Amino acid sequence: MNNINPVYGMGDATYQAVGGHEGLTQLVHDFYDAMDTLPEAAAIRKMHRDDLTESRNRLLYFLSGWMNGPEIYQEKYGTINIPKAHAYLDIREQERDAWLLCMQVALKKQxxxxxxxxxxxNQFAKPAEMIRQASQNRAQSGTN
Ligand code: HEM
Known part of the structure; x- marks a missing residue:
């Protein structure tokens, strides 16, 4: 975090800017707390297991590699395709925006x-939209 004007996305600049593993842990914690409490997120909260521990860990591990920090998700669980991993869910604009709202609320706390x-x-909006598309393509094609 000693670079005053980092170019996010270059090397692990984003990972460093969020405060590395510790900073990311806090962000993910606040993200799922927002999902657990915001009325706008009630529908997507219900899609998750009651106990959010596993979700918290998996998102933390994924984001670490996504920001070019340690590839913890890959090491523990192997490769993940984010749209495919969500394709079994019914995710429309409302669900996508609820997820992004939780992230916005969490980011403001940091x-x-x-x-x-x-x-x-802007970076989160990209996979979120890809997830919505994959989910809706699946719904339209009628496959499961
Ligand atoms: C678009 C709205 C989204 C919704 C509604 C959603 C919902 C979910 C749900 C219900 C799960 C399964 C949780 C469980 O088993 O209890 C999950 C898993 C996960 N989500 Fe999302 N998600 C969204 C967007 C995203 C985005 C944008 C990312 C990444 C930037 C992401 C990363 C993950 C990861 C890494 C997992 C764990 C997958 C696994 O290991 O199987 N999600 N998500």
Missing amino acids: NYPERLQTYLM
């Missing part, structure tokens, strides 16, 4: 520069 928050929201 001591991150505005520029990092904006960057991350």
